[in-house]
Amino acid sequence: MPRLSADRRTEVRFTLNGRPVAGLAEPRLLLSDFLRHVVGATGTHVGCEHGVCGACTVRIDGGLARSCLTLAVQVEGCTVETVEGLAPGPARLSVLQEAFRRHHALQCGFCTAGILMSLDTLLRDEPAADKARIEEVLGGHLCRCTGYGPIVSAALDAAERLSEDPGAGDAPEERDGDV
Amino acid sequence: MKPARFDYQRAESAAEACEALAELGGDARVLAGGQSLVPMLNMRLAQPRLLVDISRIEALQKIERSGGRLLVGAGARQAALLSHDGLAEAAPLLAAALPWVGHAQTRARGTVCGSLAHADPSAELPTCLLALQGAVRLRSSRRHRELPAEAFLAGLMSTAREDDELVEAAAFPLRRAGEGQAFREFGRRHGDFAIVGAAAVVSAQRIRLAVGGVADRPMARDWPALEGSALDDALNAFAWELGARDDLHASARLRRDLVRALGREAIEEARRCRA
Ligand code: FES
Ligand code: FES
DSSP, X not given: OOOBOTTOOEEEEEEETTEEEEEEEOTTOBHHHIXXXXXXXXXSOOSSSSSSSOTTEEEETTXXXXXXXXXXXXXTTOEEEOGGGTSSBTTBOOHHHXXXXXXXXXXXXXXXXXXXXXXHHHHHHOTTOOHHHHXXXXXXXXXXXXXXXXXXXXXXXXXXXHHHOGGGGTSOOOOOSOO | OOOOOOEEEEOSSHHHHHHHHHHHGGGEEEESSOTTHHHHHHTTSOOOSEEEEOTTOGGGGOEEEETTEEEEETTOBHHHHHTSTTHHHHOHHHHHHGGGSSOHHHHTTOXXXXXXXXTOTTOHHHHHHHHTTOEEEEEOSSOEEEEEHHHHEEETTEESOOTTOEEEEEEEEOOOTTOEEEEEEEOSSTTSOOSEXXXXXXXXXXXXXXXXXXXXXXXXXXXXXXXXXXXHHHHHHHHHHTTOOOOSXXXXXXXXXXXXXXXXXXXXXXXXXXX
């Protein structure tokens, strides 16, 4: 592939939550900034910008990734998924998101997008994940509000629902009405 | 924190990557998983003129067994090695140590060879490579060569790689019959770099222990099959020889204690696994 020059912006194209997106990026532009500032998808948050806090976690080609440790030019042609893609519809939440709401698994919400991506991926791969596995995956994130307990409870609750009914992730779910 | 400017080239082959490295030498850096390099770019501790991205070169992503060794290509991710079929039997030390490497989120991107090339003294994979007496394959436009772990790991975040060389693969010897392997680590939190990491490889006649996190690079010792207080003495001598220092994370004394305690635990577990 030809070398991309440091000062030139080139077009980057990839699939974001099932839709094609394109935008201009210098080689040094981080994927986190491309998502937020070029595409306008601000669901993905940025905390530490060196891979420690997990706020910016997304999925690239099905696997977890820190978007602050990924260059936008690196995801050319890839499939990227962010928190905006988790809900099955505009007025509905995923099983995991519903569980977060029931268990008050977020306060300020800064960490939430990244944590949802990690736990969604865990429950996708291991619908019956236990507490130890959930805590292990949560270890890759920092939350300064909740003390983590409610997040673990929410994930366990979601795991229980998903392993009882593996289709629950895709099926429409009524809201709890506890707004 | 944003990286300084750099050119970017997505190499389509190892040969293309080597050409770019030959042209720019130390002004170019190789990007594979980016889990060590991109933080350094973001903090501007590294400001290369060119990044050579090798992450899409399929030939470098292979993990294969050949000649009694497990060959892990430069593009192979830590998560791919951890889920490699039969890893727990073929290379139990790697199966035990990999879960300690960063977090699931960074293992999904970070590569095995990238961690070796970064050569952080407390990183798990260099310690394992040294314990197993593995090697690193280097390639440039001029030559191919292979360096044993102790020659490759040259010091604090530094290796014997020349500026125009690409780490092409790591070679980890497969577990031999009658050999036991075990890994122990102590850190502030799981996923942090180790304060001390210990990797033991034990056979009927000998013990080999590698320790990371204390000296400027992982260090190893070989002993005959010592027992009881003779083993304690050997571990104690090793703990002092490593020249531990006080720093923000731990005192020298704690580090020596950990070398003795984790060293013994790793050796004992490796012995149990031999059975
Ligand atoms: S912003 Fe990416 S890990 Fe903190
Ligand atoms: S909810 Fe505030 S940081 Fe987690």
